[in-house]
Amino acid sequence: MPEVVKPIPSTWCPGCGDFGVMAALKNSLKALSVPTEETVIVGGIGCSGGIHNFLDGYGFHSLHGRLLPTALGAKLANPKLTVIAVGGDGDGYAIGMGHFIHSLKKNVDITYIVMNNETYGLTKGQPSPTAKVGFHGNLEGPFDAVLTALSVSSAGYIARGFSGAPREAAQYITEAIRYNKERRGFAFVEILSPCVTYNDTYQLWRQQVESVEKIEGYDKSDRAKAFSTVLQVKERGKIPVGQIFRVADDKGAPALDKTLLPMVERSPASADISLEHNLPKYQKLLASLG
Ligand SMILES: Cc1ncc(C[n+]2csc(CCOP(=O)(O)OP(=O)(O)O)c2C)c(N)n1
Numbered sequence: 001m002p003e004v005v006k007p008i009p010s011t012w013c014p015g016c017g018d019f020g021v022m023a024a025l026k027n028s029l030k031a032l033s034v035p036t037e038e039t040v041i042v043g044g045i046g047c048s049g050g051i052h053n054f055l056d057g058y059g060f061h062s063l064h065g066r067l068l069p070t071a072l073g074a075k076l077a078n079p080k081l082t083v084i085a086v087g088g089d090g091d092g093y094a095i096g097m098g099h100f101i102h103s104l105k106k107n108v109d110i111t112y113i114v115m116n117n118e119t120y121g122l123t124k125g126q127p128s129p130t131a132k133v134g135f136h137g138n139l140e141g142p143f144d145a146v147l148t149a150l151s152v153s154s155a156g157y158i159a160r161g162f163s164g165a166p167r168e169a170a171q172y173i174t175e176a177i178r179y180n181k182e183r184r185g186f187a188f189v190e191i192l193s194p195c196v197t198y199n200d201t202y203q204l205w206r207q208q209v210e211s212v213e214k215i216e217g218y219d220k221s222d223r224a225k226a227f228s229t230v231l232q233v234k235e236r237g238k239i240p241v242g243q244i245f246r247v248a249d250d251k252g253a254p255a256l257d258k259t260l261l262p263m264v265e266r267s268p269a270s271a272d273i274s275l276e277h278n279l280p281k282y283q284k285l286l287a288s289l290g
Pocket residue numbers: 044045046047048049064087088089090091092115117119120121122123128195
C-alpha cells in the first residue's frame with residue numbers, strides 16, 4: 001500500500017487572503033460530500049499553488065502555468081474524479097495564459113480557481129498581469145480575466161469572489177463544482193485574495209467590490225449583458241463580483257469529456273489492461289500486418 005500523505009500546516013503569511021479561499025474550497029467540497037479519494041487538487045507555482053499540500057485529497061504540484069493541462073488530463077483519464085485546478089494570477093494569466101484560453105475552449109468538466117492578488121507573491125511582489133499601473137513602476141494596464149473568459153463562446157460558468165467574503169466565495173465554488181458534476185463543462189472562479197505582505201489591498205477591495213447580481217435587471221444567462229455590466233461597474237471604479245455568467249440550462253457547448261469518452265471503450269483509468277483481455281487484439285493486429 002502506498003503511504004497516505006496527510007496535509008501539512010499552511011506556510012502562508014498570517015492574514016494572507018489565500019486562507020479565505022482555502023476555507024471556501026473546503027466548505028464547498030464538504031457541502032457537496034465529495035469523497036477525499038475522488039478529490040484531485042492540482043496546484044500551480046506560487047504561494048496560492050501550494051494549496052493542495054494543506055488539504056485532504058490527491059494533490060499534484062504542477063509546473064508554472066501548466067496546471068490546467070495537468071488537471072484536464074486527470075479528468076479525461078478518470079472522469080469519476082472531482083478535479084480542481086488552483087493557482088495565482090501570475091501563473092494563470094502570464095505564463096499560463098494560452099492554457100487558460102484553450103481550457104475555456106476545450107470545456108472539460110473541471111473547476112479552475114485563480115487567487116488574484118495582483119502580484120507575484122512567492123517571488124516577492126513583482127507586478128503581475130493584473131497589477132495596477134504604477135505598482136512598482138508597472139507601466140502596463142491590468143488585464144481582466146472575467147472579460148476574457150466572457151469572450152470565449154464556450155465558457156459557461158464564470159464567477160468572481162473576494163476572500164474577505166468567504167461565504168459568497170464558497171457559494172461560487174460550490175456552484176462551479178456542481179456545474180462540472182452536471183457534465184456542463186469548465187467552470188472558472190477568480191477570487192480576489194490580497195497578499196498582505198507585498199500588496200495589501202484588503203481595505204481598498206472591501207470598499208470596491210460590487211455584486212452584479214444585486215443590480216436590478218441583471219441576467220446572468222445573458223452574455224452580452226454580463227459583458228457590458230462588468231465594463232460599466234469597472235468604469236465606476238468598482239470591482240464586479242458575483243456569479244457573473246452561467247449559461248442557460250438548454251444552451252451551452254458540450255463538455256469535452258462527455259463527447260470524447262463514449263468514443264473510447266472505457267476511460268483510460270478504468271481500462272482493462274490485463275494480458276488476457278489485450279492479447280487477442282494484439283495478435284489480430286500482428287496478423288493484419290502480414
Ligand atoms: C518556468 C518558471 N518561471 C518562473 C518561475 C518563478 N516563479 C515562481 S512563482 C512565480 C509567480 C507566482 O505568482 P502568482 O501565480 O500570482 O502566485 P502567488 O504567489 O501570487 O500566489 C514565478 C514567476 C518559476 N517557478 N518557473
